[in-house]
Amino acid sequence: MKAPVRVAVTGAAGQIGYSLLFRIASGEMLGKDQPVILQLLDLPQAQNAVKGVMMELEDCAFPLLAGMVATDDPKVAFKDAQVALLVGARPRSKGMERKDLLTANAEIFTVQGKALNEVAARDVRVLVVGNPANTNAYIAMKSAPDLPARNFTAMLRLDHNRALSQIAAKTGKDVASIEKLTVWGNHSPTMYADYRFATIDGQSVKALINDEAWNRDVFLPTVGKRGGAIIEARGLSSAASAANAAIDHIRDWVLGTNGKWVTMGIPSDGSYGIPEGVIYGVPVTCANGEYTRVQGLEIDEFSRERLNFTLAELEEERAGIAHLL
Numbered sequence: 440m441k442a443p444v445r446v447a448v449t450g451a452a453g454q455i456g457y458s459l460l461f462r463i464a465s466g467e468m469l470g471k472d473q474p475v476i477l478q479l480l481d482l483p484q485a486q487n488a489v490k491g492v493m494m495e496l497e498d499c500a501f502p503l504l505a506g507m508v509a510t511d512d513p514k515v516a517f518k519d520a521q522v523a524l525l526v527g528a529r530p531r532s533k534g535m536e537r538k539d540l541l542t543a544n545a546e547i548f549t550v551q552g553k554a555l556n557e558v559a560a561r562d563v564r565v566l567v568v569g570n571p572a573n574t575n576a577y578i579a580m581k582s583a584p585d586l587p588a589r590n591f592t593a594m595l596r597l598d599h600n601r602a603l604s605q606i607a608a609k610t611g612k613d614v615a616s617i618e619k620l621t622v623w624g625n626h627s628p629t630m631y632a633d634y635r636f637a638t639i640d641g642q643s644v645k646a647l648i649n650d651e652a653w654n655r656d657v658f659l660p661t662v663g664k665r666g667g668a669i670i671e672a673r674g675l676s677s678a679a680s681a682a683n684a685a686i687d688h689i690r691d692w693v694l695g696t697n698g699k700w701v702t703m704g705i706p707s708d709g710s711y712g713i714p715e716g717v718i719y720g721v722p723v724t725c726a727n728g729e730y731t732r733v734q735g736l737e738i739d740e741f742s743r744e745r746l747n748f749t750l751a752e753l754e755e756e757r758a759g760i761a762h763l764l
């Protein structure tokens with residue numbers, strides 16, 4: 440039996456947490472032979488709800504669940520954590536300005552970054568789901584100078600999966616047959632879902648679809664505004680699909696993608712004209728527990744505009760919290 444992996448999850452009492460924890464405990468994230476210890480963080484007022492979730496986790500009698508901890512202290516939750524899913528964040532309340540939302544989250548992610556820096560495993564893999572995810576990941580990364588910057592990532596995978604399913608529907612092909620799709624930039628409606636390099640059974644998706652107006656007027660707005668459409672329809676934001684994307688992100692990072700492209704928000708190395716350090720969605724492949732950015736892709740004029748547009752939003756967010764770091 441392998442030694443258990445310590446997985447910290449914040450926002451454990453929330454709706455994404457409720458979809459996520461059971462799948463982690465059943466082995467869907469780290470493998471069916473990998474025991475896990477769940478270290479659950481939530482606010483003091485949510486501790487009872489966390490206890491309820493833990494009771495349900497117990498009642499599943501998952502063979503791979505080797506232990507659980509519930510706490511409102513990030514230093515307890517992140518102690519020796521090898522994977523940290525930062526899901527909990529301050530939601531936007533009525534009348535709250537975007538600036539206030541950024542500041543409130545900057546405080547949370549500064550504290551959590553510092554705690555990770557102090558107590559987490561030195562190779563901890565961090566995925567930030569809580570919004571604004573890219574900027575929150577940036578803040579956590581900057582607050583954890585003793586940890587490798589490359590271990591801080593933001594979730595663009597839900598956007599990637601949304602784009603995959605739109606293309607599958609448009610072409611009538613299987614989702615699994617689509618390769619080399621990516622989503623650039625911020626996890627927000629400014630993201631740029633890009634199928635210019637994508638293939639299905641070796642055929643170009645761009646050629647198969649052959650409809651630039653569909654790309655611009657249907658595909659990009661549909662993917663970009665999907666979160667809003669789900670809130671409209673369900674009365675609640677995406678939860679199960681967000682949890683699924685988080686599982687995909689960590690599973691692929693740890694277990695590899697066999698050469699397949701996936702999208703991760705990672706600190707820029709300066710390529711594609713993205714300033715170094717900005718947490719930006721890019722295509723990656725994963726092998727041996729590491730991600731590698733896909734390099735050398737051609738950026739045409741339309742794409743450059745879109746890459747710059749989503750970058751401008753990230754730069755604005757970064758400027759908004761710069762004084763706090």
Ligand code: NAX
Nearest residue numbers: 450452453454455481482527528568569570572594597681
């Ligand atoms: P919920 O409001 O259901 O749950 C959030 C949980 O986080 C609550 O239990 C709350 O008590 C806890 N929390 C708040 N501040 C905390 C802190 N400082 N430390 C620990 N826990 C804290 O939200 P849910 O629907 O689960 O969404 C969680 C986050 O994911 C939100 O920020 C949401 O905007 C974001 N999303 C990100 C997505 C992405 O693709 N990156 C997609 C889905 C989702 O919208």
